[in-house]
Amino acid sequence: RKEVEQDPGPFNVPEGATVAFNCTYSNSASQSFFWYRQDCRKEPKLLMSVYSSGNEDGRFTAQLNRASQYISLLIRDSKLSDSATYLCVASGGGADGLTFGKGTHLIIQP
Amino acid sequence: GAGVSQSPSNKVTEKGKDVELRCDPISGHTALYWYRQSLGQGLEFLIYFQGNSAPDKSGLPSDRFSAERTGGSVSTLTIQRTQQEDSAVYLCASSLYRSPYEQYFGPGTRLTVT
Numbered sequence: 001r002k003e004v005e006q007d008p009g010p011f012n013v014p015e016g017a018t019v020a021f022n023c024t025y026s027n028s029a030s031q032s033f034f035w036y037r038q039d040c041r042k043e044p045k046l047l048m049s050v051y052s053s054g055n056e057d058g059r060f061t062a063q064l065n066r067a068s069q070y071i072s073l074l075i076r077d078s079k080l081s082d083s084a085t086y087l088c089v090a091s092g093g094g095a096d097g098l099t100f101g102k103g104t105h106l107i108i109q110p
Numbered sequence: 111g112a113g114v115s116q117s118p119s120n121k122v123t124e125k126g127k128d129v130e131l132r133c134d135p136i137s138g139h140t141a142l143y144w145y146r147q148s149l150g151q152g153l154e155f156l157i158y159f160q161g162n163s164a165p166d167k168s169g170l171p172s173d174r175f176s177a178e179r180t181g182g183s184v185s186t187l188t189i190q191r192t193q194q195e196d197s198a199v200y201l202c203a204s205s206l207y208r209s210p211y212e213q214y215f216g217p218g219t220r221l222t223v224t
Contacts (some may be wrong), residue, residue: 034212042217043201043215043216043217043218044153044201044215045215046212046213046214049212087152087153097141097158098213100152100153100155101152102151102152103152
């Protein structure tokens with residue numbers, strides 16, 4: 001099975017700082033990529049899709065590097081409410097069509 | 111509009127009993143997925159449906175697990191003769207079509223086998 005790898009963290013970051021984390025994917029045929037956010041004891045929720053040209057949504061910026069097969073997520077001016085686990089997702093590689101990473105745990109500290 | 115719903119939200123059962131978990135996908139979504147997530151772990155894919163068909167059942171952990179979907183809508187995941195290692199959160203998701211479309215998750219059913 002094709003894999004998506006993430007640093008599990010936790011990343012401890014002071015409020016207001018900028019934080020970035022990457023994930024790598026092994027399936028070179030993957031065409032679509034997403035970032036999901038999962039709060040403690042809650043279901044994953046779509047944060048943003050990742051487009052080839054990179055995309056921004058408010059304080060969040062996602063980038064795709066096909067040559068190196070990694071995806072990044074940048075969070076600017078981090079808020080306490082950004083504390084969560086961030087799941088990296090790539091298409092293909094399994095019967096479900098999407099392969100989920102195990103997540104990066106982010107803790108924003110006051 | 112309404113999101114994915116799952117029932118029950120919590121289920122406590124005795125080892126050896128059968129349980130049924132229900133998922134109502136977003137209306138119009140043709141693809142439906144079941145995952146399970148143990149405490150502190152990632153998502154474990156179980157099975158997906160395209161319409162009423164499940165092309166690949168290889169993700170089901172054992173033959174005690176089965177799933178069906180009727181009318182291209184509601185799905186039921188059944189676990190027979192539950193074991194303690196079946197304790198987990200069972201998540202259902204749906205998407206407009208199968209990958210690469212983004213999936214929308216339900217709140218999950220927290221299953222505890224005593």
